[in-house]
Amino acid sequence: MKIYTRTGDKGTSSLYTGERRPKDDDIFEALGSTDELSSLLGLAIDYSEDAGNGLKVKLQKVQCLLQDIGSNVATPRSTAAENKLSKTTFDIDGSLVTELETWIDDLSAELPPLQNFILPSGGKASSTLHVARSVCRRAERRVVPIVSAGFADESTAKYLNRLSDFLFTAARIAAKHDRQPETIYRKFKQQEENNVIL
Numbered sequence: 001m002k003i004y005t006r007t008g009d010k011g012t013s014s015l016y017t018g019e020r021r022p023k024d025d026d027i028f029e030a031l032g033s034t035d036e037l038s039s040l041l042g043l044a045i046d047y048s049e050d051a052g053n054g055l056k057v058k059l060q061k062v063q064c065l066l067q068d069i070g071s072n073v074a075t076p077r078s079t080a081a082e083n084k085l086s087k088t089t090f091d092i093d094g095s096l097v098t099e100l101e102t103w104i105d106d107l108s109a110e111l112p113p114l115q116n117f118i119l120p121s122g123g124k125a126s127s128t129l130h131v132a133r134s135v136c137r138r139a140e141r142r143v144v145p146i147v148s149a150g151f152a153d154e155s156t157a158k159y160l161n162r163l164s165d166f167l168f169t170a171a172r173i174a175a176k177h178d179r180q181p182e183t184i185y186r187k188f189k190q191q192e193e194n195n196v197i198l
């Protein structure tokens with residue numbers, strides 16, 4: 001089977017239900033943002049593997065779950081048939097969010113307590129995880145209206161909300177593993193403007 005069908009050439013595409021919508025529909029916007037996030041996680045996994053920071057398995061699981069979130073988002077809960085709904089459920093019992101919380105708590109225990117804003121930085125794995133974190137927040141912003149419209153399950157937005165916290169924590173762990181200092185935000189005074197930071 002070829003990767004292209006040409007059915008999307010006129011600017012519409014299909015949901016999992018078979019319904020066709022314009023490609024700038026909010027649902028494709030949400031799908032696109034979870035896809036972007038998963039692609040960035042691929043890069044974060046590569047850097048994490050190079051560094052041997054132990055995050056790879058968790059990040060790969062998250063990539064699979066983003067695919068599941070996409071399936072939920074692409075299957076409008078209010079109109080889809082029962083067989084499609086049951087194939088695209090996501091985190092019905094909340095155990096996936098609980099798992100993220102456990103990951104966050106366990107990793108946080110290895111880190112110094114947060115006392116200031118830290119700037120996205122900390123080496124290639126860490127900085128990539130910070131980019132992924134901010135794209136995750138965009139994905140959340142795109143998925144929330146789909147949930148509000150009754151098209152996707154609340155659990156999808158909840159997972160993305162917790163995921164950005166996990167990615168923040170993972171970025172700090174990656175920086176620590178690469179022995180990079182955390183760059184702390186500070187308010188610059190006007191006369192320091194031409195000085196080099198830190």
Ligand SMILES: Nc1ncnc2c1ncn2[C@@H]1O[C@H](COP(=O)(O)OP(=O)(O)OP(=O)(O)O)[C@@H](O)[C@H]1O
Pocket residue numbers: 003004005006007008009012013014015016023028029031032074
């Ligand atoms: N630009 C897009 N952004 C986000 N999601 C998309 C986009 N285009 C399609 N999709 C979703 O991803 C699925 C797979 O994409 P694909 O590129 O195969 O669709 P298509 O453009 O409709 O078809 P084709 O590329 O074969 O003409 C689609 O069924 C649709 O749900």
